[in-house]
Amino acid sequence: MPADLVFLGIGELFTGQPGGFLKEAGIAFAEGRVVWLGPSDEAPSARRTLDARGSIGLPGLVDCHTHACFAGSRAAEFERRLAGATYTEILDAGGGILSTVRAVRRASLAALRRTLEARLREMLDLGVTTVEVKSGYGLEPEAEEKMLRAMHAQRTPVEVVPTFLGAHAIPAEYRDRRADYVDQVIREQLPRCAPLARHVDVYCDRGAFTLEEARAVLEAGIRLGLKPRAHAEQVAWTGIAAVAAALGATSVDHLERLDAAGVSALARHGTVAVLLPSAMLYLHDPPPPVKDLRRAGVPMAVATDFNPGSSPMRDLWTAATLACLAMGLTVEEALLGITRHAGRALGRSDLGWLGEGSAADLVLVAPPPGEPAEARVLVQYMGGHRAAWVVKGGHIVAGREAGGRRAGRRRLPAVG
Ligand SMILES: [Zn+2]
Incomplete structure (x- = not known):
């Protein structure tokens, strides 16, 4: 035949x-x-x-870490950061992620879907056929579900892998009641969103969620059948990389402050290290310990982290080049990072x-x-x-x- x-x-x-x-x-x-x-x-x-x-x-190509579903613009914040304001200072002043949250809560599902589709088409033209997209700009049950529904409603040929990230930031209205917000993520957002997502992700960092809060959210997601992942060791070291790896995370991402125990934990559990060089450059972070990861045999993926704040960059080819220039990957590691290892970061042995x-x-x-x-x-x-x-x-x-x-x-x- x-x-x-x-x-x-x-x-x-x-x-x-x-x-x-x-x-x-x-x-x-x-x-x-x-x-x-x-x-x-x-x-x-x-x-x-x-x-x-x-x-x-x-x-x-597989872009295994993006926040490509968003509304609003953060151009002014970029200028503030160039003038010296830090990411955490901007977040504390109600900017950063929280300004995108206000825009996403206001946006209709149809509007979110349309801009997501336009972005996915651009990525497809560069050869990206699978894109992981996270929620996390709703930070309330209805808006988190709306984001995930927009991902399911998109009609481009790109395969979207949806991730629930309700634990992305503490919303303004819960500023002084963070335990209540974590409770809402676990009791209200997760049951509603889990059927629409493949992964549960958390942003565990200074200014975001603590190690214990992050662990509780990941465990609740796992109980609902989601595969865990984590934003780990980026702005400050928290220990989440080793904890998430032990919980069966397919990947831990960022890792600029990963320590030796974290490297061993990733190697022991076969967890993929997702490197995000564009975010590292936009935030003036130091590079992750690539030599240690290589020596330990940890598979390294490379992704755009496409988002309107810390990585307004949607070209996975550029991420591959930056991973070589700014982090020390070899060309072959960068190619594997945007193909096979990116598939593994999504727990997908068929991709890449x-x-x-x-x-x-x-x-x-x-x-x-x-x-x-x-x-x-x-x-x-x-x-x-x-x-x-x-x-x-x-x-x-x-x-x-x-x-x-x-x-x-x-x-x-x-x-x-
Ligand atoms: Zn991210």
Whole structure:
């Protein structure tokens, strides 16, 4: 039986495995699965064969940590921070996350969905086929549920992995009653939101939730079937990374202040370390202990942390380059960080690699003019690599060669 779709002549195909760089490769899809991958001249026959000569292929990229569902603008806050105000000072004055909370509470579900879709389409054009999106700008049962419903209602080809983050900040009205807010998260928000989410996340830090509060929220989420994750050791060390790892967290994220015991805990439990270099730069934080994580064999993922305050940056390619420049990752670690290890951070063994049993998600990119068709140049050059083709679930869904958003309507040049 012929395949549905074959790409031939891919200059270099990165399979999402260490050392997995194939030259002059081809890949075939049928019924939403990868059915063949190998040297171009051994490709099976297919109903549709596309000439991808000179392109670079990678598994569909996975952005495993974003806050892409939000309303309002925080441009003024950016200027305040440049003038010297700290993130925690702005939060204490009712700005930061709390200003986004006011905007999200006011926004309709339809408005939240529309801006989320516009952002996801931009990410898809760069080859990002799976995006984790967190709630956490509602901070009350109804608004948290509204955010998660907007994620489910979005109609782009991007797969959204929804995460419940009711413990993102203490809302203004609970400022002097934080125990009551934690109680509301556990007794009201979680039961209402758990059916709409895959993960439960917490922001455990100075100015946010304490270790004991964070543990209680994670345990309550786990009881409702959610997989735990945590914003960990970012502004101040709290010990949450080791606690979350012991609770079975698929990932702990940020980690600028991770200690040696935390590194060992991640290694022992197979927890992914998610590195967020853009947030680190926007907040002037020191780099996480990448050498220690590498030595301990902890898988490292890289994500945008796209949000309107500490990381207004939605280009996962740029995050990969910044992870090398500002944190010391190798190019191959950065490539694994936005593919296979990002899939693992979401507890998804099918995402971020290509082969039998993988998701049928592929991105094909032309190298910058004059450069060879090698995956490493996409990390060397910072950001903005618009895809020629994006395949999700075995179907072409975006890309310049596919006619952008009009994917599928225009006839493509065929060979073979
Ligand atoms: Zn975050």
